[in-house]
Amino acid sequence: MGRYKILVVDDEIQNREYLAEVLIPAGYEVGYAEGGKDAIAKMSQDVYHIVLTDLYMPELDGLGVIQHIIESNLNCVGIIYTGYGSIKTAVDAMKIGAFDYITKPFKPDEIIVVIQKAIEYLNLREENLHLKEQLKSRYKFDNIVGNSDKMQKVFEMVEKIAATESTVLILGESGTGKELIARAIHYNSPRGGHPFVPVNCGAIPEELLESELFGHEKGAFTGAFRARMGRFELAQGGSIFLDEISEMSPSLQVKLLRVLQEREFERVGGVRPIKADIRIIAATNKDLDEEVRKGRFREDLYYRLNVIPIRLPPLRERRDDTPLLIKHFLEKYNSGPSNKITDFSKDAMAVLMQYKWPGNVRELENLVERMVVLCDGPVVNITDLPDKILAGSSDGSSCVPQIELPEGGIDLSSAVNEFERTIIMQALAKSGWVKNRAARLLHVNRTTLVEKIKKQKLQKPTELDHLNG
Ligand SMILES: Nc1ncnc2c1ncn2[C@@H]1O[C@H](COP(=O)(O)OP(=O)(O)OP(=O)(O)O)[C@@H](O)[C@H]1O
Ligand SMILES: [Mg+2]
DSSP, X not given: OOSOEEEEEOSOHHHHHHHHHHXXXXXXXXXXXXXXXXXXXXXXXXXXXXXXEESOOSSSOHHHHHHHHHHTTOSSEEXXXXXXXXXXXHHHHHHTTOSEEEESSOOHHHHHHHHHHHHHHXXXXXXXXXXXXXXXXXXXXXXXXXXXXXXXXXHHXXXXXXXXXXXXXXXXXXXXXXHHHHHHHHHTSTTTTSOEEEEXXXXXXXXXXXXXXXXXXXXXXXXXXXXXXXXHHHTTTSEEEEETGGGSOHHHXXXXXXXXXXXXXXXXXXXXXXXXXXXXEEEESSOHHHHHHTTSSOHHHHHHHTXXXXXXXXXXXXXXXXXXXXXXXXHHHSOSSOOOOOXXXXXXXXXXXXXXXXXXXXXXXXXXXXXXXXXXXXXXXXXXXXXXXXXXXXXXSOSSOOOOOOTTOOOHHHHHHHHHHHHHHHHHHHTTTOHHHHHHHTTSOHHHHHHHXXXXXXXXXXXXXXXXX
16 A cells, blocks of 8 residues: 555544644645535545544534444544543444544544554455455365466356356367366365266277266176176266267267266166266367267267356467466475475576467476476576477467568668577577577577577677676
């Protein structure tokens, strides 16, 4: 907060002047009101942190002013002052929400102490509000990071649908956090106290998937020596997460459709229908529309699953989340006794902000873990980054910074020469004059770079150059 503003409310001018003489030299900004009504008008025109009001005033008195502050939920504190004989009324004022009271005749020190206490209280209240907000979001989505508008929309959506029973379809490229979101939906839902059962439909061989999902009875097939529960049964009361749903075979798609329609299923080799009190959350990194068009995914099942779609944006569409995610993963992997990496350098961060992240958040997480293990720290520099990331950090839109042709034209060969010189110097600086790395940054081989350095007569700046500016 900048300077604190205090509104002095008194119908007697001498009192207003006296308080101003105490408060202004102490560094406070002071406004005045000539009575209760005037005070209410002033509070609506301007923001005051503290209202210091006389108790007895004609028309609206100090109690009325305090009442107005409380009822209008104004973010300021009211302090009342009164003559010695009316302390009881001052105590009444505190009961309705005044912060404190002062008795007349005023002692300057006393006024300042009460004002300081009020400011301390205001600051604590603000901090408390802030912490509560933080706590709320942390509990809600545990460890899911994202400040970008796109992720904030996802969080809003998750919050809304968690409370419902609707089937959810999560769409997004690999590593965008589909499973994380599925868990958030489950654990924030009324089913949160029951199991969350994930099944990766793409990782289980087709012939095993059916019994994995629905279980089997004894003797259902060769090798079924005893009856076994499937994942649907294990998920009773909770949620089942069908990951990579597009990989499900056509015959299983029919069986899943039936569960969705009739809310019951049978074990393989069984006849007894089992009620399915299960929420279904499915996910895929494929374009399901396309899979339907190509006849690889049943249209009716698609519609049954696609009741509420959630689309998770790839990291390259929310680059502003990168620093936050890095901080999150640094905290996660840096917790050991070594605790040596504190941050990424500005240059390194710039490269990471540019990189396309085909593996999305998972790729970023792996990178941070790797840096924590491999780097000496305390800061990860551009030279520490893997070549793949250095090579892929241009966004492909333009490889040349914007240059404008000057009015009077330009000498092409010297301009090209100068550009080459600048960009090579930058690559050398970024790579700490390690020529192999600089060459990689420029996508040329080392020999070519060495030739160019010779031709341009480039020299590594020495400490001395540095000092000479
Ligand atoms: N917003 C996020 N905040 C924090 N961590 C995240 C976030 N998104 C993803 N992660 C982390 O990235 C990794 C990949 O996430 P997850 O497994 O949920 O992705 P996915 O979309 O299911 O990927 P795949 O399609 O490859 O299965 C996990 O370790 C997860 O904790
Ligand atoms: Mg996954």
